[in-house]
Amino acid sequence: MAIHFEAVDFTYQADSPFATAALHDVNFTIPEHQFTAVIGHTGSGKSTMVQLLEGLLVPTKGVITVGDRQITPKTKKKELNQLRKHIGMVFQFPEAQLFEQTVLKDVMFGPKNFGQSDTEAQALAQQALRTVGMGPEFDQHSPFELSGGQMRRVAIAGVLAMQPEMLILDEPTAGLDPVGQAELMQLFARLQAEGNLTLVLITHQMDFVGQYADHVLVFDQGTVIKEGSPESIFADSDWLRNHQLDLPIAKQFADALAAKGMDLDHVLDLDQLTAQLARALKGGPHE
Amino acid sequence: MNELIIGRYLPGNSWVHRLDPRTKFVLSLIFIFAIFLATNVWGYLLATIFTLLAVALTGLGFRVFLRGLRPLLLLMLITTVLQLFFVQTGTVLWHWWIFTITTDGLLSTGIMFMRFVLIIMFSTILTLTTPPLAIADAMESLMAPLAKIGVPVGELALMVSIALRFVPTLMDEATTIMNAQRARGMNFNEGNLIQRAKSYIPLLIPLFINAIKRAIELGDAMEARGYRGGDNRTKYRQLQAGPRDYIAYLAFALFVLLLLGTHWLPGMVF
Numbered sequence: 001m002a003i004h005f006e007a008v009d010f011t012y013q014a015d016s017p018f019a020t021a022a023l024h025d026v027n028f029t030i031p032e033h034q035f036t037a038v039i040g041h042t043g044s045g046k047s048t049m050v051q052l053l054e055g056l057l058v059p060t061k062g063v064i065t066v067g068d069r070q071i072t073p074k075t076k077k078k079e080l081n082q083l084r085k086h087i088g089m090v091f092q093f094p095e096a097q098l099f100e101q102t103v104l105k106d107v108m109f110g111p112k113n114f115g116q117s118d119t120e121a122q123a124l125a126q127q128a129l130r131t132v133g134m135g136p137e138f139d140q141h142s143p144f145e146l147s148g149g150q151m152r153r154v155a156i157a158g159v160l161a162m163q164p165e166m167l168i169l170d171e172p173t174a175g176l177d178p179v180g181q182a183e184l185m186q187l188f189a190r191l192q193a194e195g196n197l198t199l200v201l202i203t204h205q206m207d208f209v210g211q212y213a214d215h216v217l218v219f220d221q222g223t224v225i226k227e228g229s230p231e232s233i234f235a236d237s238d239w240l241r242n243h244q245l246d247l248p249i250a251k252q253f254a255d256a257l258a259a260k261g262m263d264l265d266h267v268l269d270l271d272q273l274t275a276q277l278a279r280a281l282k283g284g285p286h287e
Numbered sequence: 288m289n290e291l292i293i294g295r296y297l298p299g300n301s302w303v304h305r306l307d308p309r310t311k312f313v314l315s316l317i318f319i320f321a322i323f324l325a326t327n328v329w330g331y332l333l334a335t336i337f338t339l340l341a342v343a344l345t346g347l348g349f350r351v352f353l354r355g356l357r358p359l360l361l362l363m364l365i366t367t368v369l370q371l372f373f374v375q376t377g378t379v380l381w382h383w384w385i386f387t388i389t390t391d392g393l394l395s396t397g398i399m400f401m402r403f404v405l406i407i408m409f410s411t412i413l414t415l416t417t418p419p420l421a422i423a424d425a426m427e428s429l430m431a432p433l434a435k436i437g438v439p440v441g442e443l444a445l446m447v448s449i450a451l452r453f454v455p456t457l458m459d460e461a462t463t464i465m466n467a468q469r470a471r472g473m474n475f476n477e478g479n480l481i482q483r484a485k486s487y488i489p490l491l492i493p494l495f496i497n498a499i500k501r502a503i504e505l506g507d508a509m510e511a512r513g514y515r516g517g518d519n520r521t522k523y524r525q526l527q528a529g530p531r532d533y534i535a536y537l538a539f540a541l542f543v544l545l546l547l548g549t550h551w552l553p554g555m556v557f
Binding site: 016018051054056081084085087088089091092094096097098099109110112113114144158159162 | 295354460463464466467468469470471472473474488489492493496497
């Protein structure tokens with residue numbers, strides 16, 4: 001499912017004294033079966049945008065095309081329910097949405113809402129739990145007995161169990177330890193590659209963007225100011241800093257090397273950096 | 288929910304905004320009682336003028352207040368229309384089966400409606416122009432004498448200010464959880480009464496659990512910062528009544544006297 005935003009505006013509580021404009025004239029494309037990263041600093045409208053994607057909100061102006069469906073300001077809320085079956089969304093701190101008595105039942109909640117039978121839902125739930133690395137011993141535990149990291153995995157499994165074609169992740173690694181973060185990101189990258197998912201990731205961690213993303217959207221003050229491949233986005237370091245955005249650590253290092261006269265090209269993650277350095281050193285003064 | 292204006296605060300810097308919250312609190316209470324002193328057209332005319340004047344002084348615009356009335360309109364209409372059919376005195380204007388509309392009924396219905404509108408408008412002035420924490424401070428200050436008879440005023444005030452502080456946080460959290468469950472295929476507000484009630488379980492359980500977690504964290508954080516109970520604390524926000532407040536009290540005293548005075552004016556008496 002490819003997604004297009006065309007001149008989308010969104011205002012919270014429109015026509016009231018509390019109206020606040022969150023998005024204005026947003027245009028972009030999320031390509032199918034790719035890893036799209038959304039960056040931009042806090043309050044730039046990223047989270048509002050994903051709620052529009054998921055059909056939790058309808059635009060105040062403009063058109064959103066999701067696959068062959070169009071969402072306009074006139075779209076009825078009921079039609080959007082069908083959309084959600086295809087688009088899975090993991091909210092920030094998703095562990096706050098767990099409520100069932102057992103881990104298994106909680107993961108079954110989604111599939112059952114979309115009409116799966118109990119046995120089907122259970123099979124999907126177990127499969128999703130194994131995918132996120134939760135062993136069968138946890139199935140009958142209460143979700144509230146688990147650690148924060150485990151709860152997050154269960155919550156993510158609850159979304160994966162619905163087998164969405166598109167997965168939206170709103171800062172899925174926030175508040176996790178570095179190992180947990182890296183593990184989760186690897187999991188998402190693997191799911192995306194193997195399952196041919198369309199993945200949308202909102203994040204502040206540029207290292208992950210450099211490492212995994214195919215496509216990047218940059219948000220600032222409620223609109224998309226740049227769209228393109230990670231190379232093209234990270235090419236202009238000064239522009240990013242002016243928009244209060246960071247660079248991947250590998251790119252920062254490459255910039256520092258460039259300042260000393262060593263030019264490396266195409267450096268987005270540590271693997272690329274070390275490969276390039278190794279090549280440069282081998283092909284350097286020794287030969 | 289977005290329509291409801293009662294209990295919300297609109298920042299501003301008008302004459303009313305800068306009043307001492309205690310003044311606004313007390314005067315709002317007085318107004319609710321004073322309105323019952325109005326017994327004829329003159330009384331209501333005076334009360335209406337006074338309310339409009341107060342509304343104008345908030346600098347928020349009349350439309351905001353009217354909008355606040357809208358969600359309550361149905362409630363007001365139901366109550367007043369009942370009044371219309373229960374008053375049986377006066378000249379009969381219309382009669383069908385057991386329903387009778389009389390001149391007195393019509394008048395008292397109008398009066399009832401007016402009373403609702405005025406009370407709601409006036410009490411919205413307090414909440415629209417006063418930040419919730421200032422209202423909590425005002426309540427604490429006004430309840431201070433009750434401490435002498437053993438009412439834990441400090442604790443009550445703390446609870447009120449914490450509750451007020453967390454209303455928006457909990458609202459946000461409720462919205463997020465609701466959205467998260469909708470993303471998992473939950474349909475709120477669909478089906479029969481029992482299904483609807485059940486559909487709120489996936490919202491309420493996480494909300495309660497998060498509230499309990501938050502309470503534990505807040506308690507720990509407060510203790511870590513040396514909170515040991517309400518006794519012998521100093522206050523950062525000091526309330527101070529100024530000339531503006533005396534003017535407001537004076538205006539109110541004048542209003543109540545005039546309202547009493549309208550009793551002796553000729554005119555229809557209800």
